[in-house]
Amino acid sequence: CGLGAIINDQTLPQLQCEIIAGSANNQLATAGHGLQLHQRNILYAPDYVINAGGLVYASLHHKGKPQSLIEEKTQRIAGTLTEIFTQARERQQATSNIAEHLAEQRLYHKFSAAA
Numbered sequence: 001c002g003l004g005a006i007i008n009d010q011t012l013p014q015l016q017c018e019i020i021a022g023s024a025n026n027q028l029a030t031a032g033h034g035l036q037l038h039q040r041n042i043l044y045a046p047d048y049v050i051n052a053g054g055l056v057y058a059s060l061h062h063k064g065k066p067q068s069l070i071e072e073k074t075q076r077i078a079g080t081l082t083e084i085f086t087q088a089r090e091r092q093q094a095t096s097n098i099a100e101h102l103a104e105q106r107l108y109h110k111f112s113a114a115a
Contacts, residue, residue, distance in 0.1 A: 006027055006029075012040075020042060023050070028044075037096075038093065044094070044096055049084065084098045
């Protein structure tokens with residue numbers, strides 16, 4: 001779990017699993033590897049989604065926010081994953097592509113609202 005780019009041309013053919021949900025950052029060596037996982041029917045939980053809880057906790061705790069807010073925000077991660085998995089299934093696309101698109105939409109909306 002500590003290595004980035006661990007899903008690559010050498011390791012991907014060796015995988016004999018149904019799900020990848022590791023804690024390493026940047027697990028996919030390239031975006032194409034997300035598509036290859038999808039084509040092999042391996043469910044990929046994008047690392048930056050499932051690891052968001054640590055960032056949420058650290059940033060909100062540092063700002064002195066209440067534990068209840070931290071818990072509320074971290075509990076939303078499961079819903080985000082469900083949304084990604086559902087859209088990927090419905091659109092027959094890689095979860096990595098759906099997650100990237102969703103992140104871009106949310107960032108655009110957040111920065112557009114702030115402007």
